[in-house]
Amino acid sequence: MVKIFWFRKDLRIFDNRALEHFIEDTKPGEKFLLLYIKNRNSFKYFGEMRVSFLYESLKEMVILLKEKGYNFNIIKGDSPIVFKELQSKYGNISVYANRQTEPYSIERDKAIMDFLSTKGSSLKLYSDTTLFEPDEITKDDGNPYSVFTPFSRKCLNLISENHYKSSNCKIEKLSPEDNISSEIFKYEDLKKSPLFCGGRTEGLRLLKEFYKNGLDKYKSQRDFPSVKGTSFLSAHLHFGTVSIRECYRAALKKQKEIKNDEEVKVWMNELLWREFYYHITHHFPYVINSSFKKQYDKLEWNYDEKSFKKWCEGKTGYPIVDAGMRQLNEEGWMHNRVRMITAMFLTKDLFIDWRWGEKYFAEKLIDLDFASNNGGWQWSASTGCDAQPYFRIFNPYLQSQRFDAKGTYIRKYVKELKNVPDKCIHKPDDMNKEQQVNCGVVIGKDYPFPIVEHKSVKENVLNKFKSITK
DNA sequence: CCTGGAGTTGTCCTA
DNA sequence: TTAGGACAACTCCAG
Numbered sequence: 153m154v155k156i157f158w159f160r161k162d163l164r165i166f167d168n169r170a171l172e173h174f175i176e177d178t179k180p181g182e183k184f185l186l187l188y189i190k191n192r193n194s195f196k197y198f199g200e201m202r203v204s205f206l207y208e209s210l211k212e213m214v215i216l217l218k219e220k221g222y223n224f225n226i227i228k229g230d231s232p233i234v235f236k237e238l239q240s241k242y243g244n245i246s247v248y249a250n251r252q253t254e255p256y257s258i259e260r261d262k263a264i265m266d267f268l269s270t271k272g273s274s275l276k277l278y279s280d281t282t283l284f285e286p287d288e289i290t291k292d293d294g295n296p297y298s299v300f301t302p303f304s305r306k307c308l309n310l311i312s313e314n315h316y317k318s319s320n321c322k323i324e325k326l327s328p329e330d331n332i333s334s335e336i337f338k339y340e341d342l343k344k345s346p347l348f349c350g351g352r353t354e355g356l357r358l359l360k361e362f363y364k365n366g367l368d369k370y371k372s373q374r375d376f377p378s379v380k381g382t383s384f385l386s387a388h389l390h391f392g393t394v395s396i397r398e399c400y401r402a403a404l405k406k407q408k409e410i411k412n413d414e415e416v417k418v419w420m421n422e423l424l425w426r427e428f429y430y431h432i433t434h435h436f437p438y439v440i441n442s443s444f445k446k447q448y449d450k451l452e453w454n455y456d457e458k459s460f461k462k463w464c465e466g467k468t469g470y471p472i473v474d475a476g477m478r479q480l481n482e483e484g485w486m487h488n489r490v491r492m493i494t495a496m497f498l499t500k501d502l503f504i505d506w507r508w509g510e511k512y513f514a515e516k517l518i519d520l521d522f523a524s525n526n527g528g529w530q531w532s533a534s535t536g537c538d539a540q541p542y543f544r545i546f547n548p549y550l551q552s553q554r555f556d557a558k559g560t561y562i563r564k565y566v567k568e569l570k571n572v573p574d575k576c577i578h579k580p581d582d583m584n585k586e587q588q589v590n591c592g593v594v595i596g597k598d599y600p601f602p603i604v605e606h607k608s609v610k611e612n613v614l615n616k617f618k619s620i621t622k
Numbered sequence: 623c624c625t626g627g628a629g630t631t632g633t634c635c636t637a
Numbered sequence: 638t639t640a641g642g643a644c645a646a647c648t649c650c651a652g
Contacts, residue, residue: 292651298649544633544644547633547634618645
């Protein structure tokens with residue numbers, strides 16, 4: 153019997169639930185293997201910067217484990233095939249991993265589990281990625297929630313120390329002599345995000361930084377994209393270089409430390425939004441490719457590739473939208489407020505199918521989390537659970553004025569508008585020829601005219617939604 | 623079963 | 638300039 157620990161979205165050896173069990177169950181003299189599988193298939197949606205972040209996180213694990221005398225084996229392949237091979241190579245294997253909640257992961261794990269169990273082997277899964285199990289939070293009648301606020305209330309009522317206490321991983325208990333090593337993995341040289349760095353060291357640095365200077369003003373600062381008001385932990389949470397429990401514990405500690413905890417509560421709520429969308433994806437797996445509210449599958453979206461391309465490239469003529477898309481393209485990340493603005497613009501102003509936008513974000517975002525991305529897009533498109541009511545359509549100009557008043561964010565990413573005066577930065581096409589020349593940007597040449605007129609398309613989209621409701 | 627309050631993140635018009 | 642209410646109406650959910 154060979155014991156295998158399969159690292160997935162839990163790239164840390166601290167506070168790791170399945171790892172705790174693995175260490176406990178592995179007896180001296182028992183052979184074991186520490187494993188990561190670089191799965192070809194799932195890389196379809198992996199942008200370069202995202203893979204680069206993953207590599208950095210893996211490299212750090214390799215070095216850390218090496219120092220302790222262990223090999224971290226990174227194997228390229230499709231996980232079901234890898235396990236078939238490991239099974240035929242070692243005979244019975246006992247695999248430990250943390251549970252993943254996306255429908256396609258559940259399917260894959262079930263296939264692996266079924267195969268292994270016919271061979272007398274096993275795959276054991278533990279809960280680690282979320283604070284709560286999908287079935288733990290239900291309404292009193294046992295059915296799943298589909299509205300966030302009551303869901304979050306229930307979470308806060310039920311949460312106990314068991315949900316957030318640290319897992320005790322004493323990796324030193326594993327004897328290096330029993331450690332099996334297999335392949336040597338070659339990293340490719342990939343484009344790196346100028347904003348993010350993978351690995352637990354960096355994840356912990358960010359958490360500490362945010363704890364010290366950010367958590368206590370989160371509510372007031374988080375909506376301004378030119379301010380460093382958010383935690384920047386999303387990618388670390390996704391790859392598990394930092395655990396959700398560490399985040400929750402940090403929030404609790406801060407809450408006790410300060411008088412007014414409103415600011416901290418808002419961040420805790422964001423952690424619960426993450427839980428909420430995992431919960432929705434688990435209980436309503438059809439949201440993967442359909443609207444949560446089924447009647448909206450009747451909407452006849454626009455599939456205009458030309459305007460979609462302009463949106464992707466940040467050439468819509470709406471500075472705040474273009475700034476967001478260019479940030480995404482350059483940095484593999486976009487500020488949350490701007491994610492809403494760009495998503496709302498694609499679905500409401502261009503009336504393009506939210507699935508196109510969801511897919512584009514999925515390809516570009518380093519922090520891509522399937523459930524949150526899908527939930528966010530459906531929220532913006534008004535097709536989701538607990539969605540934005542369809543008649544609440546963001547006005548990109550107002551959003552821009554409110555959240556980037558001086559255009560600091562816009563100027564950073566839409567460089568051709570650098571010298572446009574504050575007053576015109578949100579709608580530069582309002583400048584006359586002379587003003588344009590004065591600030592070095594000719595609209596229609598150096599920066600595009602708006603591809604649509606917000607006011608008129610807004611009426612159209614309202615009618616389309618109205619006709620569905622009636 | 624009924625009831626009634628509430629629902630992430632808005633916009634726009636009016637006074 | 639700013640504050641308040643309409644927008645449209647449904648469904649969720651707790652009591």
